[in-house]
Amino acid sequence: MANKSSAIVPSGAKPKPFVTPQRFLVYTVLTVCAVFFLFPLYIMIITSLKSIQEIQSGNIFIPTMTPTLDAWEKAWNSACTGLYCEGVKVGFWNSIKITVPSTIVSIIVASLTGYSMANWPFKFSEVFFTILLLSSFIPYVVMIYPLVIITRELGIYSTLPAVVLVHTIFGLPLLTLLFRNYFASLPAELFKAARVDGAGYWQIFFQVFAPMSVPIFTVAVILQVTGIWNDFLFGVIYAGPTNYPMTVQLNNIVNSAQGGKAYNVDMAATILTGLVPLAIYFFSGKYFVRGIAAGAVKG
């Protein structure tokens, strides 16, 4: 929608032509905050480029004069995660295998739920929505055993469908809230017009709403990919040993030291493991804000 995206341009005060004290203040604050936010990343990167001797003797804030990619190589290819010394790369494809279907299924379920809540309410739909919102406050860990039993009874325990189901379940409250707010913010008349045109539940969703909802789907994808990719516990419990995600290797590398802690390898492994969500943020940060603007603002 043209008028929607045009609302994305800054709405704040008009810029002054010259550097005023106010603008100076704005840039100062933004820069100071940026330093605070970049600091850990800086530490991670320079540490990953150092040798272990340098880390033990030196100052963690000072970059190395002799950067080396050894730690990266080791983290990806040969860091030991128990008996095997194959680095974090072994879990990479498993993480993809878990993340892709989990993201897709959870978003399909949540978007349809949000759409139903916003546009096709039925008896008790508000009650369900309330419980759903409350559920976002449940500590996940108490749900582990009931979900083990549920997936066992469904005959999917320790398979990909189980972990897809679990991510769908725990993604549902937040995503439904986002989608519901988004669909509620679309003009009600559009929905009515489509109904008069004879479009039903599915036709309106797929032919009218979905094409207009790219921003909110972008947000949902970003949130889910990040959350699922970074997950350790559900992957390890429900996905089955053949599908252990990358975070299992990361956990084994970071949470155990083999003959002195190899901080450089830890940091490299950390960055490598976080690379996929990081890349998504770097490349789609703009759409993220845009999507939220479309989804969370009204409602």
Next chain:
Amino acid sequence: MHSVSVKNLTLKFGSAEVLKNLNLDVEEGEFIVLLGPSGCGKSTLLNCLAGLLELTEGQIHIKGKNVTWAEPSERGIGMVFQSYALYPQMTVRGNMSFGLKIAGLPKAEIAKRVERASEILQIGPLLDRKPGALSGGQRQRVAIGRALVREVDVFLFDEPLSNLDAKLRSELRVELKRLHNRLKNTMIYVTHDQIEALTLADRIAIMRGGIIQQLDAPQTIYNRPANLFVAGFIGSPAMNFIKGETVDGGKRFKFGDVSLDLAGYEGGAILDRPKAILGLRPEHLTMVDAAIPGHTIPAVVEIDEPMGADSLVWLLVEGRQMSVRVPVEHRPAPGKQVHLKVDIAKASLFDETNELRI
């Protein structure tokens, strides 16, 4: 057979009754305007007719068929919305043909209907554009076109011109009237703009609080408002109201020191009512210099508003404001003592207790 017939319609949102036991019959080819202040239930009623809201009680018949529980698309209606509600990702052609495609019409038929509607509305050159590239007036034409291609008997308009500027609005208003003359469809049109209502409607239904206050031809509504609300709502500037009483067996209306002769009043039996309200439209008063006992009201000129063709003069009568429409050359100076001659045949008299016209 009525084109549209609403029987005992009641709609509740929770405990709030939005429409109350409402009845409405619309004739074939008639242009009905639902008029009222916001929150009166006029759009709600339209949505009920379209099948977009589910009734609590009552029935809706369209062309003799009970469509109370039918889907919107099965009711033989087309609808045009205030915000146009065009599908942003589809071209104009896509917008117009969307419903037809869903209905499974053959391609040739769809093309033919789109062709015809775009010709009627003169939007042929726009067919391959997206709504974002259109002006407000063009969008509204497309929205009308989308209803047109359905080739239905009843068109529903939900404040279709409210988002347009004044000039476009009056242009499109005329066009709508032309369209109605050409198509002869039944049209039900919701607006809060009385000019639109008065110019377009065969009959106007004035609504308040979920109830139709009066359903009549525009002139009747204007001249013989059924109650105080209708009288006050219709007409700009609004009708002047004077509180007083009727005496002498309903022969005279008395307020303050003024006493008016009611002979010639067109209405029911006046009788003696201790609480009555006399309603006088500004154009039904004339300013005279000398008093005519029983027919004039003394007043002092406060200000005047010249409006081009005529001028609206505000006066003080017994401490209250009244307005009079006068030819522009008759503008009096402020502070001048004048007398207002009452045309009692065109006046309306209300009983203050039940607010009904006498």
Next chain:
Amino acid sequence: MDRPNPLFRNLSSKLASLPMMLIVLGVFVGGTLWTVLFSFTNIKILPIFTPKQWMDGFVGLANYKRLFNSDRWMSCPAITKIGQESWQFKCTGAMPNMITYAILAIIIMISLGFLLAVMMDQKIRLEGMFRTIYLYPFALSFIVTGHVWAWIMSPEYGLQNAMRQMGWESFSFGWIADRNMVMYAIVIAGIWQGTGFVMALMLAGLRGIDEDIWKAAKVDGIPAWRTYLQIVLPMMKAVMVTTFVLVASGAVRIYDLVVALTDGGPGISSDVPSRYIYQNFSANLGQSLSASTVMLVSMAIVLIPWIRMEFGKKSQG
């Protein structure tokens, strides 16, 4: 034509919501019921599910008694200072720690996020760069965040050490090892991770505000900061609600960050309910379940009326 059976009204909607309904009933309601019911049993390591097992293991309120007697969960000794009449309560334990964290995180994240968003909204240069910088920590897991910050804040290796090496001998930053300050150290890491996301939400909110508001405020001669605080902020209610739900639910469930950053230390001074629940999970499930019941009940008391108020009214389109 009769009124159709209400069961079939919006049938597609119901069908499409079926997975959600099954999840809500089967998992969230079911799991919560299981949690609440079996918190009254002596369930230890192996989870049990049947009514018979429930009856066999029923121990009444024993788990709750222990929970509330546990210093680790909550202890609020009253301190009287000599020569002072007033009593002071200083609560320690997992629950007060979480509440401290939640309050601070919510206040700081929302206000800092709003401030950053306002500044980002000044038609600045390099907006994309700043946005990415603020947002990227959200892409990292809490485990990573915890480890990196543990390192930065470690008095031995981190900031303190570095500053002293560079000649600032008296520099001291040892919050992470100070039982009175450790929760604030966790707040810092939490803010680092989540503020960018809040900023994005707020920025989105600001961009949704009608341009005319600015013109009106300018004509009225209202200074920009007042416009933001008194006019724009109240208009952003919806985004505030979403943000609050997000930040609050994250803060209440906080677990990974604490484990990675301090593992509850020093001692147990930075313990949080989720960690208590998790640790008991593999030793005394009953404790775990009763602790989460307490958490859920306190959440429900705070949230249900608010949710009803906030979302209930919009049921009619």
Next chain:
Amino acid sequence: MKAFTMAAVLAATVALPSVGMATDLEVTHWWTSGGEAAAVAEFAKAFDATGNKWVDGAIAGSGDVARPIIISRILGGNPMGATQLNPGKDADDLIAAGLMQDLTELAAAEDWANILRPASQLESCTVDGKVYCVPVNLHSAQWMWTNRKVFTDLGMEPPKNIDELIAAAPKLVEAGIQPLSMAQGWPVGLMVNDVLVAQAGVENFVKVYKDRDLAIAGGPEFGKIFETLANIRQYTPADKMVPQWNEAVGLVIQGKAAANIMGDWAGGEFAVANMVAGQDYDCLPGLGVTPVLNTGGDVFYFPKSADPAVTEAQLKMASTLVTKEVQVAFNLKKGSLPMRADVDLSAANDCMKKGLEILDGSTAVFPNDIQMIDRDSLNQINDLFTEFMANPDMPAADAQAKFVSIIEAAPK
């Protein structure tokens, strides 16, 4: 139950593509540190040599992280082939639910009761006369590790016990060396228990933990030990703590700290660093005060499988783990003592020999804590000890009183 078995069969067939001679067995454990991983490799090598395949399923992060995962897997009907699990009360529930493979026949055939010692280890694997797990090593937790070089560099005599260390502490601090390195969490509890048993003696310690003797637990002798601990805590301030036990050991290896109190598994880290016991470092059982050792150890359980091939492989593995060669190879790497007395330990280092001596003396040997008291109570005790050592404001008497109340409440 039907779905349960179906899922199990399904999972089994998925996990085992080739049903034939070679069977893959997934083994979960939390041994990921250098010495541990090297030791596990010995197991894997030996098991692979039987024609089957050891599929490593290491989950770092010790029991708290691994245990729910292990239980979930067993509960979910797709159990691992074998799993490390603490012996004793941890697994009782799982055994009672019939989820664990019975090893009694194998144990009888191989005469485990006689070749494995001490008897207490196999006992803890035995429930109602049936054997459910195989003990693979003996661990003792009562060791103090010191870096000789640190002391000799300062012209000091390396300490022979914890009291000498405390005496030397001020001088070490002066030299910028941490007298005692410490890791967060359970290592703190381990140290406190070590000090308790070293100072109070085995008899009193067992009376408190096993017989729940409150008089001793609350008595003056224990009171004095708590005071000693309160004194030690000045050397283990929170800002000197490291997250993992092996990092704490690492500080000693690097000479940044003078000593560490840790179980014999710390020896594996010294070995990886190529340090020689008695030459580069000292290991002092019973903290050098009284030579006492407990007999904890690691055991492997074998969750029941519906697939006979898996069961067969499980039994094969159980048998392999206690063969002479494997026991020697594994324990040398792990730094623990072998389960069998009849093996050649000429390759053993000083520390292991010291341990073996005490083990044969047997009066100074006492059961592992989990064999005496439930995990829940242990966790509470650990909470208390970590808090006590981290909170300088907590009086020793308070800590003792709370200790007594936990012992009192523990289920018998």
